Amino acid sequence: MAAESRVVVIGDALIDELRDDSGVREFVGGAALNVAVGLSRLGVPTSLIAMIGDDEPGERIRGFLADYGVELIASASPHGTSRAVSTRSAGGEPTYVFNTAAQQRRVVYGAAERAAIAAAPLVAISCVPFDDRAQTDELIDAVAAASVVAIDPNPRAGMLHDRDEFVRGFERAAAGATLVKVGDDDAELLYGISLDALTDRLVGLGVGAVLATRGSAGARIVAGGADVSLPVSALPGRIVDTMGAGDAVLASVAASVIEGRPESGDAWRAVLQRAMDVAAATCRVEGALLRLPESLGGIDLDRIGT
Ligand SMILES: Nc1ncnc2c1ncn2[C@@H]1O[C@H](COP(=O)(O)OP(=O)(O)O)[C@@H](O)[C@H]1O
Numbered sequence: 001m002a003a004e005s006r007v008v009v010i011g012d013a014l015i016d017e018l019r020d021d022s023g024v025r026e027f028v029g030g031a032a033l034n035v036a037v038g039l040s041r042l043g044v045p046t047s048l049i050a051m052i053g054d055d056e057p058g059e060r061i062r063g064f065l066a067d068y069g070v071e072l073i074a075s076a077s078p079h080g081t082s083r084a085v086s087t088r089s090a091g092g093e094p095t096y097v098f099n100t101a102a103q104q105r106r107v108v109y110g111a112a113e114r115a116a117i118a119a120a121p122l123v124a125i126s127c128v129p130f131d132d133r134a135q136t137d138e139l140i141d142a143v144a145a146a147s148v149v150a151i152d153p154n155p156r157a158g159m160l161h162d163r164d165e166f167v168r169g170f171e172r173a174a175a176g177a178t179l180v181k182v183g184d185d186d187a188e189l190l191y192g193i194s195l196d197a198l199t200d201r202l203v204g205l206g207v208g209a210v211l212a213t214r215g216s217a218g219a220r221i222v223a224g225g226a227d228v229s230l231p232v233s234a235l236p237g238r239i240v241d242t243m244g245a246g247d248a249v250l251a252s253v254a255a256s257v258i259e260g261r262p263e264s265g266d267a268w269r270a271v272l273q274r275a276m277d278v279a280a281a282t283c284r285v286e287g288a289l290l291r292l293p294e295s296l297g298g299i300d301l302d303r304i305g306t
């Protein structure tokens with residue numbers, strides 16, 4: 001029986017524990033989960049392949065995914081549900097500590113996973129342990145059946161065990177990919193080079209489209225003959241929380257690519273403009289949940305987060 005055509009996202013799902021001057025709060029998160037929920041909010045039917053614990057945090061993640069219409073294809077977790085504890089001091093970058101489950105995350109590619117991948121119009125991969133050679137082999141074998149692959153390496157310093165092996169695994173997977181998203185932090189952590197140099201390297205590997213995000217400096221797409229850069233989009237209100245902004249950009253660009261592969265610089269510019277608008281909306285509300293610019297109309301943004 002033909003499976004419903006759902007996009008598949010493969011990667012991490014976890015509880016984000018945020019500690020700052022105002023106390024401790026918990027959010028359902030994970031880069032891959034953020035992309036899956038973001039796609040669903042953009043109207044794209046989506047399944048998430050991720051490891052979830054058989055525990056209360058796992059139930060919370062399952063409930064959250066159900067609320068947002070994301071189908072979960074879960075791998076069991078012997079160490080319970082993954083957790084990221086981030087501590088934010090005023091003005092500083094957050095520091096992350098990941099529990100054992102997050103560091104030892106593993107996805108198993110069984111019949112359900114393989115059927116979903118084979119039927120998917122796009123498979124997005126984020127925050128998988130490319131430094132585990134056996135898992136990377138299994139991933140590459142499983143996604144060989146996919147028609148379109150998008151990758152965000154998202155190495156995260158606190159989950160990285162072997163930088164050189166991660167680069168090898170990432171590049172093996174990225175070489176045939178349609179879309180690869182990278183940021184300044186990936187270029188620095190994995191290669192110790194600039195984002196422009198990493199973009200050139202990925203183009204040289206044969207990546208179809210490289211999406212390079214630059215935080216407050218916007219983003220760039222290099223695809224075929226197209227090379228488009230845009231600044232961040234201006235919206236009312238201030239930047240409240242940039243967590244998940246990169247995931248929202250990936251979800252938005254992936255959703256556009258599914259609608260029709262851009263074939264010109266102008267088409268890629270429109271795709272990137274939409275993604276910058278979505279990122280600007282996402283940054284104006286606390287939490288990593290993708291926000292649509294058109295949905296913020298009724299909110300007095302100048303009062304949010306103040
Ligand atoms: N400080 C910021 N001010 C304004 N926009 C931001 C800021 N940080 C991120 N963004 C928006 O979110 C997008 C993705 O953010 P970025 O930090 O580059 O992604 P990642 O978290 O994946 O590195 C940017 O291209 C931009 O549109």
Ligand SMILES: O=C(O)C(=O)C[C@H](O)[C@H](O)COP(=O)(O)O
Binds near residue numbers: 028034152243
């Ligand atoms: O929700 C979570 O737990 C996350 O892991 C959010 C991360 O901060 C982003 O997913 C990092 O990914 P980028 O946005 O691509 O840099």
